[in-house]
Amino acid sequence: MKKIVVENLKYKYPLSKDLALxxxxxxxxxxxxxxxxxRNGAGKSTLCQALTGLVPNFFFGGYGGKVLIDGLEVRKTPISDLSLKVGIVFQNPFTQVTGSKLTVYEEIAFGLENMGLSREEMKERIDYSLKLLSIEKFKDRNPFALSGGQMQRMAIxxxxxxxxxxIVLDEPTSQLDPEGSEEVFKSVHKLSKEGMTVIMVEHKIEKIAKYSDRIMLLSEGKLIDFDTPEKVFSREDLRSYGVKEPSYTEMCKELSxxxxxxGLYPATLEEAYDLVVNSNEQKN
Ligand SMILES: Nc1ncnc2c1ncn2[C@@H]1O[C@H](COP(=O)(O)OP(=O)(O)OP(=O)(O)O)[C@@H](O)[C@H]1O
Ligand SMILES: [Mg+2]
Structure with a gap:
């Protein structure tokens, strides 16, 4: 069965004239x-919120079409039930921190407290998450003593x-330095290899090209393309949607x-490198 099915989804924020989707x-x-x-305002965050049920169950507004998660219609499912199926990570980790827990460990435990888990299960899950995001060494630290990058990893x-x-991540690395971003991408990639479905909004195009199975291109509330990174980044009209291809894809486009x-331009650095080396060898 498909994990997520979205059918003709339309949405308008309460005080807005235009449809966001x-x-x-x-x-x-x-x-x-x-x-x-x-580009900014394309509807990426709105779509993320529609996948988690925040749209329309929290934001209200005008809604049409359907979002199905495991066949369950999001609009008719309480957010508390959906939160066990779909997790969301926002751009700013400050908005996700409880503000009442004294340590990173307790902060992570908080979300598990109402799930009826045994102590052992809770500890196992917290230790696994700390390790996966490489924040074990901060487990006894106050969440507010963390850097932005560390705090984001705690939120994840x-x-x-x-x-x-x-897991839906809306620009989760925008506050992180390159090292922190790479760690987040690697961790999230690992989760997807373990079977978790990952949906990530990102402006760091080289990284998104490297890790995504498919890229969704949105513009003005419409889905323009949903295909492999090679296909999407090979589009000649990509820039008109406010999206720039990875620098090595751009170089290959310029050099044909x-x-x-x-029959497409490369979407990863490795592929571009091989093609450039081969084309030079053929010339020599
Ligand atoms: N709470 C809101 N109330 C009214 N309109 C909103 C609200 N949030 C977003 N919008 C509008 O909905 C449209 C889509 O916004 P959205 O935030 O989903 O875009 P985005 O692709 O995430 O942009 P960005 O790259 O800036 O994060 C925009 O026109 C925006 O102005
Ligand atoms: Mg957004």
Missing amino acids: KGVSFEIEEGEFIGIVG ASIIAMKPDI IINPKT
């Missing part, structure tokens, strides 16, 4: 890593500990270096 349809398989790209760990099937096997 204008009839979006797609399907996502279990364990896929999906990257969402598009809190979600991971709840073991949702799907196409992968003969796919």
Whole structure:
């Protein structure tokens, strides 16, 4: 069964005239890593909120179409039930911290407290999440004594500990330095390899190209494309949607270096490198 099915989803915020989502349809398989790209205001965050049920169960407004998670219609499912299936991580970790816990460990434990888990199970899950996000050494620290990057990793760990099937991340690395970003991408990639479905909005295009199975391109509330990174980044009209391809893809476009096997421009650095080396060897 498809993990996520979205059918002709339309949504308008309560005080807004325009639709933020204008009839979006797609399907996502279990364990896929999906990257969402598009310019500011394209509807990326709104779509994330529609997948978690915050739209329309928290934000209200005008809603049409359907979002199904494991066949369950999100609109008709209480957020408390959905939160066990879909976890969301926001851009700013400050908005996700309880503010009442004295240590990182307790902060991660908080979300698990109402799940009826045994002490051992709770400890196991917290230790697993701390390790996965490489924040074991901060476990006794006050959450507010962490850097932005460390705090974001704590926010992700809190979600991971709840073991949702799907994790939605809305620009989770925008506050992180390159090292912190790479750690988050690697951890999230590992989760997707373990079967978790990952949906990630990101402006760091090289990283999203490297890790995503498919890329969703949104513009003005519409789905323009939903395909492999090679296909999406090979589009000649990509820039008109406010999205820039990875720098090595751009270079290959300028030099007309196409992968003969796919007929497309490369989407990863490794692929671009191989193609450039090969094209130079052929010339020599
Ligand atoms: N709470 C709100 N009330 C009214 N309109 C909103 C609200 N939040 C977003 N919008 C509007 O909905 C549209 C889609 O916004 P959304 O935040 O989903 O875009 P986005 O792709 O996430 O942009 P960004 O890259 O800036 O995060 C925009 O036109 C925006 O102005
Ligand atoms: Mg956004």
